[in-house]
Amino acid sequence: MTPTDRPAPPLLEARSLRFARNDEPVFGPLDFSVDAGEALLVQGDNGAGKTTLLRVLAGLLRADGGEVHIDGQRARAGRRARAIAYLSHLPGLKADLGALENLEFLCGLQGRRRAQSPASALGIVGLAGYEDTLARQLSAGQKKRLSLARLWLSPAPLWLLDEPYANLDLEGIELVNRMVQAHLRDGGAALVTTHGAYAAPPVRTRMLVLEKGA
Numbered sequence: 001m002t003p004t005d006r007p008a009p010p011l012l013e014a015r016s017l018r019f020a021r022n023d024e025p026v027f028g029p030l031d032f033s034v035d036a037g038e039a040l041l042v043q044g045d046n047g048a049g050k051t052t053l054l055r056v057l058a059g060l061l062r063a064d065g066g067e068v069h070i071d072g073q074r075a076r077a078g079r080r081a082r083a084i085a086y087l088s089h090l091p092g093l094k095a096d097l098g099a100l101e102n103l104e105f106l107c108g109l110q111g112r113r114r115a116q117s118p119a120s121a122l123g124i125v126g127l128a129g130y131e132d133t134l135a136r137q138l139s140a141g142q143k144k145r146l147s148l149a150r151l152w153l154s155p156a157p158l159w160l161l162d163e164p165y166a167n168l169d170l171e172g173i174e175l176v177n178r179m180v181q182a183h184l185r186d187g188g189a190a191l192v193t194t195h196g197a198y199a200a201p202p203v204r205t206r207m208l209v210l211e212k213g214a
């Protein structure tokens with residue numbers, strides 16, 4: 001086999017990854033991988049460790065053992081910052097900036113996806129007309145939509161989405177699914193935590209089920 005025949009490494013790979021709090025295991029050891037063009041649904045009951053897993057993958061918490069690889073290389077801080085876009089429970093917005101200003105500020109920090117602009121992203125998430133509305137004046141669902149616009153603008157290939165459907169109406173849920181589909185078609189990948197209360201988007205999807213302490 002020549003180097004060019006070798007299959008591309010997974011976009012994300014976890015090897016024997018585990019995390020504990022006060023010597024109590026939260027999850028792991030876990031082995032899984034996610035390829036470009038693929039979604040991994042992370043399921044589990046309340047407290048099973050889904051958010052903790054995403055925070056460990058994002059580098060916000062330090063694993064107690066195991067490794068994370070991105071594109072076949074050990075995930076160090078710089079690689080994580082370039083490769084990962086993290087949508088957490090918290091909207092991650094500047095409360096006293098307008099919706100458009102928030103996106104422009106974030107694009108300045110993270111760069112932006114090809115051929116997309118803050119204004120077009122606001123339209124995609126249904127917030128056209130809210131350009132100058134301060135983030136703190138948006139409803140919970142509108143804040144989530146603004147966070148989705150931020151996600152959409154990110155050039156990072158790997159999306160870590162923690163309960164992306166929370167606070168969204170039916171149209172918002174479809175919006176998330178359409179965004180995930182488009183991102184995967186574009187060669188990205190997504191990890192999505194869920195309690196299983198939604199229909200998986202029609203993309204190549206695998207499932208990781210976490211059980212408390214297991």
Ligand SMILES: Nc1ncnc2c1ncn2[C@@H]1O[C@H](COP(=O)(O)OP(=O)(O)OP(=O)(O)O)[C@@H](O)[C@H]1O
Pocket residue numbers: 021026044045046047048049050051052053
């Ligand atoms: N900051 C923290 N300090 C101490 N323990 C924590 C902290 N955050 C979470 N935990 C504990 O870690 C475990 C896993 O929590 P985590 O938030 O990862 O679960 P989850 O699967 O995302 O839950 P949910 O479905 O309720 O969002 C739980 O037992 C929780 O109580």
